Amino acid sequence: MSVRVIVEKCKGCSICVKSCPFSAIDMENKIAVIGDACTGCGVCVDECPFDAIEKTEDNVKKDLSEYKGVWVFAEQREGKLMPVVIELLGEAKKLAAEIGTDVSAVVCGDEVDALTHELFAYGADKVYQAVHPELKNYRTDAYTKVIEEAINQYKPEIILLGATHIGRDLGPCLAVRCDTGLTADCTKLEIDPDDKKIRQTRPAFGGNLMATIICPNHRPQMSTIRPGVMDKAEYVAGREGVAIRLDVNFKEDEIRTKIIKIVKEAGELASLTDAEFIVSGGLGLGNPEGFELLKKLADKLGGTIGSSRACVDSGWIDHSYQVGQTGTTVKPKIYFACGISGAIQHLAGMQSSDYIIAINKNENAPIFEVADYGIVGDLYEVIPAILEQL
Numbered sequence: 001m002s003v004r005v006i007v008e009k010c011k012g013c014s015i016c017v018k019s020c021p022f023s024a025i026d027m028e029n030k031i032a033v034i035g036d037a038c039t040g041c042g043v044c045v046d047e048c049p050f051d052a053i054e055k056t057e058d059n060v061k062k063d064l065s066e067y068k069g070v071w072v073f074a075e076q077r078e079g080k081l082m083p084v085v086i087e088l089l090g091e092a093k094k095l096a097a098e099i100g101t102d103v104s105a106v107v108c109g110d111e112v113d114a115l116t117h118e119l120f121a122y123g124a125d126k127v128y129q130a131v132h133p134e135l136k137n138y139r140t141d142a143y144t145k146v147i148e149e150a151i152n153q154y155k156p157e158i159i160l161l162g163a164t165h166i167g168r169d170l171g172p173c174l175a176v177r178c179d180t181g182l183t184a185d186c187t188k189l190e191i192d193p194d195d196k197k198i199r200q201t202r203p204a205f206g207g208n209l210m211a212t213i214i215c216p217n218h219r220p221q222m223s224t225i226r227p228g229v230m231d232k233a234e235y236v237a238g239r240e241g242v243a244i245r246l247d248v249n250f251k252e253d254e255i256r257t258k259i260i261k262i263v264k265e266a267g268e269l270a271s272l273t274d275a276e277f278i279v280s281g282g283l284g285l286g287n288p289e290g291f292e293l294l295k296k297l298a299d300k301l302g303g304t305i306g307s308s309r310a311c312v313d314s315g316w317i318d319h320s321y322q323v324g325q326t327g328t329t330v331k332p333k334i335y336f337a338c339g340i341s342g343a344i345q346h347l348a349g350m351q352s353s354d355y356i357i358a359i360n361k362n363e364n365a366p367i368f369e370v371a372d373y374g375i376v377g378d379l380y381e382v383i384p385a386i387l388e389q390l
């Protein structure tokens, strides 16, 4: 939607100027003028007491029926697929089956043949390959240009990207270039049975509200998906599909982002998304040394430790261990919540674990509302007792 000022009706009262949340309206010669910052939110339309601002439909309407297929951005780093790609393929398969279409992956890199076979095995029917030495590592301009051209040429109906650092950078660039809608950091996708549009659900307002968003008039419908939320696609060895080479022709001066150096974070980083057992600790540990006890239990089970944000904020443990809305979303077989109260932002990251076992001194702690098994007691007594039994 856009808006326009009906010049003949404008009385120059400037009420709309103050009403615009994006400071997009200026007064020129006592007439309101809407500038480039306008997002088309429509607030000013209702605010004008003289009905001098009206909504206009976008002039260029896309022919939505031209857009077919579900695409997954196959993010690779150092020639390896990111685990979220397998989750996206799992979800894409489900969506494609409901709409009656196929699943494609788009992969960029300097050498993509092995990745292409892996993508077929995980369920991609087609793989669009962009191959160039300059695509070896992610660069915003280069990836955007190549994928934008592929979207314009092949017209996918839906595009899914992982809400990784790269996906969160690339997704909005593509959406703006393709003049379409993007829902960021989705935790649930479903197809509307009536009109076959995708309903994209994501937590909003600090996880206190779940917003379901649709993209009715533009294509492709684009979502970034939170890693660790969707079920992984099944691996079928030897499954084949169709590989399609994309034209890659950009001039180096068109690419403004240059990689000077890639620096990997030093020290141990948690790998929470793949763990089957997570023993997580909160402020109830009392001190950072408490994680050593949790580590004993995690090692015994072949899992890893995790943490609430309160411990990360207290400097007890690295952020890569944080579970929750602003940390990692996990889905292990068993999640132990030890000395964690169960704030909504923590629950947002672990609620879909197969089994939740809570250990907490306070029987009224909210964590017990989501726990399958709850033990009311001091974790420093309970965990050694569990270890003894294992």
Ligand SMILES: Cc1cc2nc3c(=O)[nH]c(=O)nc-3n(C[C@H](O)[C@H](O)[C@H](O)COP(=O)(O)OP(=O)(O)OC[C@H]3O[C@@H](n4cnc5c(N)ncnc54)[C@H](O)[C@@H]3O)c2cc1C
Pocket: 206, 281, 282, 283, 284, 285, 307, 308, 309, 310, 311, 322, 323, 324, 325, 326, 327, 328, 338, 339, 340, 341, 342, 343, 344, 345, 346, 349, 359, 360, 361, 362, 365, 377, 378, 379, 380
């Ligand atoms: C925008 C936003 C985003 C956030 N994102 C996240 C997030 O991603 N992840 C996250 O975890 N939090 C997040 N938070 C913070 C969240 O709201 C809580 O503050 C945090 O999860 C609390 O951590 P906790 O459970 O460790 O601490 P507390 O709430 O202090 O709970 C400690 C618990 O330990 C129990 N306890 C104390 N001693 C013992 C003992 N010896 N044995 C057993 N139990 C004991 C207590 O009864 C209590 O229930 C976010 C907050 C905001 C505003």
Ligand code: SF4
Pocket: 005, 009, 010, 011, 012, 013, 014, 015, 016, 017, 031, 032, 047, 048, 049, 050, 051, 052, 053
């Ligand atoms: S509120 Fe309406 S009448 Fe007043 S300046 Fe804005 S457009 Fe003109």
Ligand code: SF4
Pocket: 003, 019, 020, 021, 022, 023, 024, 025, 034, 037, 038, 039, 040, 041, 042, 043, 044, 045
């Ligand atoms: S539609 Fe929204 S953004 Fe655009 S001028 Fe009106 S209030 Fe501002």
